[in-house]
Amino acid sequence: MKEPDESRFLSASNEPSCIACPVAAVLSPANLRAAFGWLSGWFDHLGDIIPPLLLRIILAYEFGEAGWEKLQGENWFADLTFPFPFSLLPPEANWLLATGFELLGAAALVAGLATRFFSLVLAVITLVAIAAVHWPSEWATFSDLLEGYAITDQGHGNYKLPLLYLAMLAPLLFGGAGRLSLDHWLAARMRKEDCCQPQTTVSGCKAGTCLENSD
Numbered sequence: 583m584k585e586p587d588e589s590r591f592l593s594a595s596n597e598p599s600c601i602a603c604p605v606a607a608v609l610s611p612a613n614l615r616a617a618f619g620w621l622s623g624w625f626d627h628l629g630d631i632i633p634p635l636l637l638r639i640i641l642a643y644e645f646g647e648a649g650w651e652k653l654q655g656e657n658w659f660a661d662l663t664f665p666f667p668f669s670l671l672p673p674e675a676n677w678l679l680a681t682g683f684e685l686l687g688a689a690a691l692v693a694g695l696a697t698r699f700f701s702l703v704l705a706v707i708t709l710v711a712i713a714a715v716h717w718p719s720e721w722a723t724f725s726d727l728l729e730g731y732a733i734t735d736q737g738h739g740n741y742k743l744p745l746l747y748l749a750m751l752a753p754l755l756f757g758g759a760g761r762l763s764l765d766h767w768l769a770a771r772m773r774k775e776d777c778c779q780p781q782t783t784v785s786g787c788k789a790g791t792c793l794e795n796s797d
Contacts, residue, residue, distance in 0.1 A: 634694075634760030637750050642691040644747065645704055649684030652677065662714045680707055691754075694763020701755040708744045708751070716741040 659673040659680075668676055684707065687700040718730040718739030730739030759765045 630760050631762050634754060634757065635762050637754055638691040638694060638697070638759060638763075641704070641747065641750055641754075642688040645684045645691075645707075646688030649681050649688060652681040653685065665710060665713045668710055683707060691759075694759035694765050697754050697759035697763065697765050701751045705748055705751045705755065708747050712741050712744050716744055 657673060657677045659677045662673075663669070664671075664676060671679075683700075683703050687704045690696055690700040716730070716735075716739055718727060721727045721730070721738070726738065729736075731742045731745070732738070732740050733742055734740055
């Protein structure tokens with residue numbers, strides 16, 4: 583009777599376990615690079631949609647609330663000292679300008695319409711508010727000025743919140759409203775119309791191409 587080949591069983595029993603092999607394959611450097619590239623591309627795709635939309639909604643709420651309170655309240659601008667050139671205007675005119683642009687700016691930010699213009703206007707209103715209301719009336723050193731970086735006025739000013747508004751308005755002013763906006767839709771529409779021109783020089787357009795649906 584032929585004896586079994588023990589070396590065959592010995593080599594089989596000594597083979598290393600491959601329970602972790604699927605995990606190692608998934609976590610391989612090539613797969614990790616591919617996953618990171620896909621994730622980065624996904625965030626890049628949403629980067630021009632979600633961040634500007636969130637900024638627009640938050641700022642629209644804040645300025646809209648401020649404008650609505652002015653519309654429903656009484657004019658208290660007579661007690662303030664405005665910087666030039668707003669110091670040349672009567673308090674009623676400044677009140678009307680602030681109320682109107684805060685309400686209009688809020689609506690425009692929600693829709694993403696004329697976003698850069700209204701971001702600039704709201705930034706000017708915020709700077710005027712800092713100078714007239716939130717800036718410390720007296721300060722001698724830089725540390726005294728830093729004490730005004732607060733939400734509530736403890737006798738040193740409270741320019742923290744309007745300064746944050748300026749920081750939030752800056753991306754909209756320099757980067758626009760993003761793809762989820764009327765600004766983006768109108769710009770795309772105008773670009774398509776420019777491509778209709780026979781002698782167009784717009785980058786990416788083919789001369790003589792027109793809109794399929796002119797309406």
